[in-house]
Amino acid sequence: MNYITVENVSRAYGERVLFENISLGINQGQKIGFVAKNGLGKTSLLNIIARQEQPDKGQVNYRNGLKTAFLSQEPNLSGEITIEQAILESDIPTIRITNEYEKALQNPEDTENLQKCMDAMDAANAWDFETKYTQILAKLKLNDLDQKIKKLSGGQKKRVAMAIALLSDPQLLILDEPTNHLDLEMIEWLEEFFKQEDYTLLMVTHDRYFLDRVCNEIIELDQGNLYTYKGNYGYYVEKKQERLDLEQTTQEKAQQLFKKELNWMRRQPKARTTKSKSRIDDFYKIKEVAHKRRKDHNVELEINMQRLGTKVVELHKISKSFGDKRIFNEFSYNFKRGERVGIIGKNGTGKSTFLNMLTGNLPTDSGKVVIGETVKIGYYTQAGINIKPGQKVIDVIKEYGEYIPLNKGKIISASQLLERFLFDNKKKHDFVEKLSGGERKRLYLCTILIQNPNFLILDEPTNDLDIPTLNVLENFLMDYPGCILVVSHDRYFMDKIVDHLFVFNPSGTITDFPGNYSDFRTYVGSTDIELDKEKKESEPALIKETSTRSNTENSKGPSREQQKQLSRLENKIKKLEEQKQRLQNSFLDPEITPESMTANSIELEKIKEELEEIEMEWLELSEEISSM
Missing domain, CATH: 1.10.287 (Helix Hairpins)
Structure with missing residues (x-):
């Protein structure tokens, strides 16, 4: 059964054309993931399909009587009303029918009206609505219904809008980044909910596990054309x-x-x-x-980081409380070079507080944080870039200098650096406030990395980034030689990047779990993100041993971090050997120019120096492992 037909739709903003002559159909039972790079009009197309805005050309035809619900990226809710008022005043048909039935019960003598209301309850399947209402609000952690909207966080507002969308019982649900601002536990509940419920879905999301487990079809907007893949995200990647x-x-x-x-x-x-x-x-x-050329340009990330010394970051019995609520108590940990730690936990367990204490933005109640002399922290916060009125994109980068140092002694102009982060000549001179959410995050990432940090702290770095940019960021972080500490609700990203997890428990304890997020989920066996104190005491030795491994000098056998660091060094050595061989072979070319020979000689010397340094690092690590 066809629900919606989109015919030759086009949308532009001034001279900037987002898409032209787009056509597609949405049928009952489809769960469609819509993917495209940032700036190509994903949100605009969703808004057109959801009747939030009109196309410049073309039309959208809807099946008669089709019930739809639309969840936007930024919910438009009145700040002066309560959560309950927002839900009750949202014109949810079932609520209206239920209210009419309750009024009819007050006047049972009017049997004709009572029967009419009962028939309406039957038709809307509203008899179990109260149970569904209570269940959805509980799962979305909307417990205090008297709270005013203006006092809610961005994530809470998103949950209220999600509740309204789900309670409206739509045939077609249109979702723009539904997992943004939701914690891991809630994302996994929503994932299971959509898998089990008979909704037709059209969604934009960067959550690749969500796409893989919920969607049965992927539609991609690429180079102005639509491509349809009849399968989940994994199928799409293969067929693309x-x-x-x-x-x-x-x-x-x-x-x-x-x-x-x-x-x-x-x-x-x-x-x-x-x-x-x-x-x-x-x-x-x-x-x-x-002469057709794909306009594929990857973000190019280079870094000229200072090598970390023996002392990185040490936490000595740090504690933090807010009033009577203990966030964590006497937590100690010593970070080692090349460590990759993910942080997970329910909202309110102190994840952002922990990061702010590490970076000196928040004092400890007791204990101390010791930062090594060679450590340069790069802190990517949820707040994002600080937008100054009237500031242009290129001015943001020029605050760090007209020329930026890269690795291997190279330098690059501010304008050239922006090109590497996919900002064309026009975008460079746009005002920052005109950028999309994803473009602002990309610019912010650029400002963090050009400062050449060797200890990266990332607080929700994946929000608003498109999938191609996420893939590039992941590949960069896989080869990043410094330390990484990351908070993210993107499970795919966490699985790829981190070696072990800090699990923040509501009881105020922090458990060091030896594995990535999928390992943790398999171990816990439920959607609870908690390893509380009582459970921890009865946990297998695996967790107890690894929770102190960074503080134990005489542990037996190499740690997971050491093994991964060894593997990364070996990969770098292999790449440098290949570059060295290629340059040496270039001298055998009879047509090589004197200029090219000079440039290649200089490059070859730099590669030899870098290769010697990494081989020495590999040797030191190998000796350290062999002595265990």
Whole structure:
């Protein structure tokens, strides 16, 4: 059954064209994930389909009587009303029908009206609405219904809007980044809810596990065209690569044919036959395919970080409380070079407080934080970039200098650096307040990394970033030689980046868990993100031993971090050896110019120096492991 048909829809803002002549259909039972790079109009298309705005051209046709609900990125709720008022005044049909039935019960003599209301309750399947209402509010942690909207956090407002959308019992649910600002426990509940309930879904989300486990179809907007993949996210990734490989093969063949036809065109006499005119027409079609270029540009991340010394960051019995609420008590830990720690825990367990204490933005109640002399912290906060009125994108980068030092002794201009972070000439001179949420986050990430930190602290770095940028960030962090401490609700990101977890428990304890998020979920066996004190005392030795491994000098066998660091060093050595061999081979080329030979010689010396340093680091680590 067709719900919505989108026909030749276009949208532009001034000279900036988001998309043209987009067509698609949404049918009953589909759970569609819509993916595209930031700035290509994902939110605009959702707004058009949800009747929040009009297209410049084209039309959207809806099935008669179709019930839809739309969850926007930033819910538009009145701040002066309570949570309960927001829900009751949201024109949820079932609530209206239930209220009419309750009024009819007060006047049972009017049997005709009472029967009418009962029939309406039957038709709306409203008899168990109160149970559903209570269950959804409880799962979304909306317990204090008398709280005013203006006093809620961004995440709480998102949950209120989610409750309204779910309680409206729509046939089609349209969601724009539904997992943003939700904690891990709530994301997993929502994931299971959508898998089990008979909703038709159209959603934009960067949560790849959510896409993989909920969606049965992926639609991608790429280079102005829509591509449909009848499967989940994993299927989409596989089939997209096949499509790109086929496009590259087709283009290479077209280029070869173009060269052949170009020679024929150059030999053509002025007097042309009908047959030659047909071939000329074909030539221009071949030319178009041969010269087609994908506008794929990856964010290029380079860093010139100072090498960490023996002392990194030491936590000596730090404690923090707010009033009677104990956040954590006498927690000690010594970070080692190259450690990658993820932080998880329910909202209110002190994750952001912990980060602010590490960075000196919040004092400890007792204990102390000791930062090594060689440590340079880069702190990516949830608040994001501090927008100054009238400030342009390029001015943000120029605050750090006209030229920025990169690794291997290179320097780069502020303008060139922005190009590496996918800001074109026009975007560089845009006002920062005009950027989309994802573009602001990308600019903020740029300002953190150009300061060359060797200890990265990332608080929800994945919010508003598109999937291609996430993939690049993950690849960068995989090779990042410094320490990483990350809070994220993106399970895919956490699984790829971290080696072990700090689990913040409501009881005020912090458990060091030896593994990534999926390992933790398998161990716990439920959606609870908690390893409380009582449970910890009866846990297997695995956790008890690893919870103090960074503080234990005489542990037996290499730690997980040491093994991963060894592997990373070996990968770097391999890459540098390949670069060294390539440069050495270049000197054998008889056509090499003196300028190229000089440049390659300088580059070769730098690679040799870097290779020697990393081999020494590898040797030191190998000796440390072998002595255990």
